Amino acid sequence: MRRVVVTGLGALTPLGNTVQEYWEGLVAGRSGAAPITKFDASLFRTRFAAEVKGFDPENHMDRKEARKMDPYTHYAMVTAEEAFKDAGLEGLALNGERAGVIWGSGIGGMYTVYHEFKAFFEGDGTPKFNPFFVPKMISDIAAGLLSIRYGFHGPNYTTVSACASSNNAIIDAFNYIRWGVADLFITGGSEAAINEPGVAGFNAMKALSERNDDPSTASRPFDLDRDGFVLGEGGGALILESLDHALARGARIYAEIAGAGLSADAHHITAPHPEGLGATLVMKNALRDSGLGPADIDYINVHGTSTPLGDLSEIKAIQNVFGQDAYQLNVSSTKSMTGHLLGAAGAVEAIASIKAICEGIIPPTINHFTDDPAFDPGINLTFNQAQNRTVRAALSNTFGFGGHNTSVVFKAYRA
Amino acid sequence: MHHLKFLVILRFKLTQNNMSDIASKVRSIIVDKLGVDENEVTPEASFTNDLGADSLDTVELIMEFEKEFNLSIPDDQAENIQTVGQAITYLEANAK
Structure with a gap:
């Protein structure tokens, strides 16, 4: 292909x-x-x-x-x-x-x-x-x-x-x-x-x-x-x-699309699967399609909408898929800044992921005041401040009401 | 030219005020909806051939005339309103 x-x-x-x-x-x-x-x-x-x-x-x-x-x-x-x-x-x-x-x-x-x-x-x-x-x-x-x-x-x-x-x-x-x-x-x-x-x-x-x-x-x-x-x-x-x-045509290349994943929760019209089943599947599918392993991903731009249930199930899913490699990731929700652009979220977050690769900067999850004990403190959620990091590959998740899950993996372009 | 002659006759029937009111409202609706320059909106100008309207624009124009002048224009009459002058003539004769 x-x-x-x-x-x-x-x-x-x-x-x-x-x-x-x-x-x-x-x-x-x-x-x-x-x-x-x-x-x-x-x-x-x-x-x-x-x-x-x-x-x-x-x-x-x-x-x-x-x-x-x-x-x-x-x-x-x-x-x-x-x-x-x-x-x-x-x-x-x-x-x-x-x-x-x-x-x-x-x-x-x-x-x-x-x-x-x-x-x-x-x-x-x-x-x-x-x-x-x-x-x-x-x-x-x-x-x-x-x-x-x-x-x-x-x-x-x-x-x-x-x-x-x-x-x-x-x-x-x-x-x-x-x-x-x-x-x-x-x-x-x-x-x-x-x-x-x-x-x-x-x-x-x-x-x-x-x-x-x-x-x-x-x-x-x-x-x-x-x-x-x-x-x-x-x-x-x-x-x-x-x-x-x-x-x-001698175009300037921002990044390559390495692969993508699709899945459905098959669970509830609006609530995410509590164990992040669909989210787990979609990230696995995206990695497999990309030919990349968990250790090859440096950044995940999460769906992370700031809802009590959604944020929880997505982190569970990341831990399911990435295991020990989850501790090496930068994870951030740029929705902390943009709000939720609904059907446009995937596009603007793809741009954030691509820019993270090009600029070597992870945009933050702002507005962090109080830790939620439900989240493993070993996961770097990039709170409040952007972090410098070489990003070889970034995975961007978006999930929709109806239980639709999508992940796209962008990677730095190498001839 | 035929329409112009008709307009001249109408001018005697209607008060000067009424006349310019209707014509200027029609022109400003056309300028607004078709995004054309006011000096293009001459009596002979055809909505589709001269002012860049497509079939949906024409339907919308008729609806705007109906709204502005509080009347209902039957489809068979609407089909005959294809120029600025035809619109003004029709509305001057039928507007309440």
Whole structure:
């Protein structure tokens, strides 16, 4: 099978609106959480989130275009554009038939659905749905619009697996390249669910932190007082290419994808398996696919959402898979800073993992105040401060409601 | 040209105020929805051939006219509204 490399990155996150700003925020250990500005949340149980800041789609596209897209699609277009330019693809004569787009979104156009329904319910029953309602809402439209924008005629669709969505997108793109179906992909994911039903829905499940008096410390994975995740939003884009294609055009290579794993908990709609069964399987599968052993991995970017159960089962799974080698790892949850970007989490965390390899820096798990005795103190959870370390290979986990588990292994590129 | 003549006749029927109100509202809706420059929005301009609208844009424009002028435009009438002038003419004759 062919080797697959990452040659371009784009990010729009609560920490910053480019990869550079995002990475600087991660290394500095900044929190992207703050009181909600997108709507009046005064009656909501959770009144803060990790919003994208200072973003205006009309700085990136004309108003007519912007108006026909849900925010999740704005995030897709803008991050893909950054990645495309970053990869040096602008102005190149690409073979569009060998280039594809696989994009992840857990929810799609929730903002659009909410506002169209609201207008209908507030009316007299006469349907006045906008003709762009359906094409704005559907969760595959970002992939479709990206293919139109770049003239990519290869495989094109969206992956939906809740919070694992964009890892599934990356894995599918990786597979199609290594199988020889296509040479280049725009992949990643985006999500824009900080709106009334998004916050209230996750609140009703008791999934969100309610630490309204101190939003910036609310996402505290592995801390004794963690009380749920912080809703985030944004997007992340990666350009994947076959190694041959990248070398032929003299591309700068960030990292190689070594392998990937997939599994299901087959246990509960939202609760993780208490012993981390699915998480154990997925990391084993990813290592086997990569041809790497536990001792070859230096960093795990965990799913680590700061929920009481999820964090626990994921560490159990790491100990199941890595055994004694778990004590040599750096583990961190960058969701302590970004919040949880849901379907975009896999993409932005892939970028964090790739940058960790390129820069030799492990981004921290911030907001650690009190040890939870449930966690083995021998595991280096990279609390509060970034750590310098040569990263040969990094494994990035994301898990989704429904029990979907995904892991991707990135490694330093060696000719 | 035919539409222009019609507009001139209408101008005598309607108050100056009403006239410019409807026409200017129609123009500003078109500028907003189609993202075009105001000086492109001439009476002869066709939504699809001159102003870059696709079939969904055209449906949305009709809906905006209905909302703005509080009327319902039947489909067979809507099919005949393909230029700026046709829209203004129709709305001046039918708006409440």
